[in-house]
Amino acid sequence: MLSLPEFHGRFPVGVTTFKLPVSTKVLGTAKIHRHGHSGGGPSVKPALQLDEIVFTAYYPARVKGSNMKKGLDWLLRPLWASLHGYAHYSGISTWLLWPIVYFYGRLLKIPIYPNAPLLRQRPIASPEHTQARSETPPSSWPLVIFSHGLGGSRTAYSQVCTRLASSGRVVLVIQHHDGSGHAFVSLTTEPRLYVREKDLIWTSDDEKTMINFRQQQLAFRRYEIYLAFRSFKQLVQDGYQGSNRGLQSLDKKFIDWSSWSSDGDTKAVECDKDVLVAGHSFGGATVFTILSTDPPADVSAPIPIHKALILDPWLEPIPFPGPCPPPRGPGDALPQLLVINSEKFSLWKDHFARLISLVQAWEPEKRRVRTILRSQHESFSDFPLLPLVSRRPARIVMDRIVELSEAFIDGNVDTFVDQAATRKMEIRIVGKKPDGSPQRQLVGNVGDLIAH
Secondary structure (H helix, E strand, C coil): CEECCCCCCCCCEEEEEEEEEEEEEECCCEEEEECCCCCCCCEEEECCEEEEEEEEEEEEECCCCCCCCCCEECCCCCHHHHHHHHHHHHCCCHHHHHHHHHHHHHHEEECCEECCCECCCCCCCCCCCCCCCCCCCCCCEEEEEEECCCCCCCCCCHHHHHHHHHCCCEEEEECCCCCCCCEECCCCCCCEECCCHHHEEECCCCCCCHHHHHHHHHHHHHHHHHHHHHHHHHHHHHCCCCCCCCCEECCCCCCCHHHHCCECCECCEECCCCEEEEEECHHHHHHHHHHHCCCCCCCCCCCCEEEEEEECCCCCCCCCCCCCCCCCCCCCCCCEEEEEEEHHHHCCHHHHHHHHHHHHHHCCCCCCEEEECCCCHHHHCCHHHCCCCCCHHHHHHHHHHHHHHHHHHCCCHHHHHHHCCEECCCEEEEEECCCCCEEEEECCCCCCEEEC
16 A cells, blocks of 8 residues: 555544535635536536535544554545646646546555544543643543645645644544635535636626635635534534434445544533634635634634644735734633744745734734744645655654644643754845746754744
């Protein structure tokens, strides 16, 4: 089996993909030509139409004594949807992409257990998972909600999500249905591909720009996340509702639904407090949008967010100035933030200056932006770790991303940074770009940290 790197944490990791049919809802004003793969001409439909929520859960799994085997397909099926979606996203011909998609699509697996039961724990005296990590896990697993970036998917960040799950967390990765992923695939709806600017048809007087569409996508993503959280919380509280209600299995295979539901006073997953939201790139912008706005009007339950882990956020789609912290009542505290930046994004002058200003509004007394030297924007995903292309610097950077993330979640990020190799932000010129402008680089070694 050709697989991504396997990480041996405290717990074996299972993976289950859930779906939730919802009443059709259209957000935004743009429309798009949709081409059916099975024939027929294109039809004009809303670009942002929601009729199903899909998310993949990575979690500590109960596999002891079973004959379960590891191996989840890394690329979304059907492969033609992934192929055409990546062609849309990259602008590369399907003829050139096909050998790569076929190779990784047919052979590459994520080394985790599909549809394994959730591991359940006995109640313990001190289940404070935000303190220094204990060898005894909490009776209720803490919850993480993750939003992917442009061209991403619910499996494209499996390295980060698997390692967080192996340390004792349930991680829900939303498969956004807004045309920002390379493809949206479900067994009940036609696959939908990455939406390019040339695909859009504007039917109103709104500003006809891609940034305007990105802002509509942010509102769409926010709505998806709230619905996903509400449906997952209902599963944990009330149990499986049957084949006609609530969450279902996307692949229609057997699931031990009882492992996900609460047992008396013992919750399977903690959904009532201390939820962490995370996201990369456009997913980082999604997290900022959720933090700075109220829940959608027709979704009553807020998400009790305690911390936000924001990986190399792309801020351009967010209207300026902002996003600003929402008004607070007496005793209300803002969620704690940690932003982990790539070297490239920290060298993007205007964008980085806006990021620092933004974070100071949320964390005025603490430095909560970290840059990892020699990291790239895609370093937070699985792509640099694919077999045949993976190199040692990419593995060092991924280790540092996860170590820093876990230290933040556990409340030890400052101690971790104090003990790690840290540097001041110094820039050197290492050459010229094709346009003649200077090629800049931060001074230091791969994996070094800069605290801003």
